[in-house]
Amino acid sequence: MTAIETSTAPADAAGRKTWLAGCECGACGRKFFPKRGFCTECGSQDAMRDARIEGPGKLYSHSIIHIAPKTFKVPYAVGYVDLPGDVRVLGQIVGWDDGPLEQGMEMQIGYAPIAEEPDGSVRESFVFQPKR
Numbered sequence: 795m796t797a798i799e800t801s802t803a804p805a806d807a808a809g810r811k812t813w814l815a816g817c818e819c820g821a822c823g824r825k826f827f828p829k830r831g832f833c834t835e836c837g838s839q840d841a842m843r844d845a846r847i848e849g850p851g852k853l854y855s856h857s858i859i860h861i862a863p864k865t866f867k868v869p870y871a872v873g874y875v876d877l878p879g880d881v882r883v884l885g886q887i888v889g890w891d892d893g894p895l896e897q898g899m900e901m902q903i904g905y906a907p908i909a910e911e912p913d914g915s916v917r918e919s920f921v922f923q924p925k926r
């Protein structure tokens with residue numbers, strides 16, 4: 795995964811896209827994230843190979859979280875995003891407070907801090923950002 799500098803940019807300063815390290819079934823072509831050892835679409839046991847899961851995708855559903863573990867700053871948004879290859883992924887949404895989130899809106903994959911651990915370290919993860 796490509797790290798980017800800010801919590802709101804969908805790509806790094808060089809314009810490289812952020813993608814998810816998933817897998818693809820060599821037998822039927824179905825993609826998955828996170829990776830898995832066998833294909834739940836066709837049942838193949840040994841056909842999985844690494845694949846990039848890239849955006850943009852479409853927002854399927856979302857929720858604003860107001861009560862969370864202490865490591866997360868509330869409120870924050872999470873949502874399911876349908877990515878190309880029929881891959882539905884749950885992740886935090888950044889930039890959700892810049893305008894309304896609507897089902898079907900285009901979402902980009904980014905990378906950002908999502909929580910601060912008790913020891914002061916920052917947890918980073920892939921995130922989704924509305925393409926406005």
Ligand SMILES: [Zn+2]
Nearest residue numbers: 819822833836
């Ligand atoms: Zn398959």
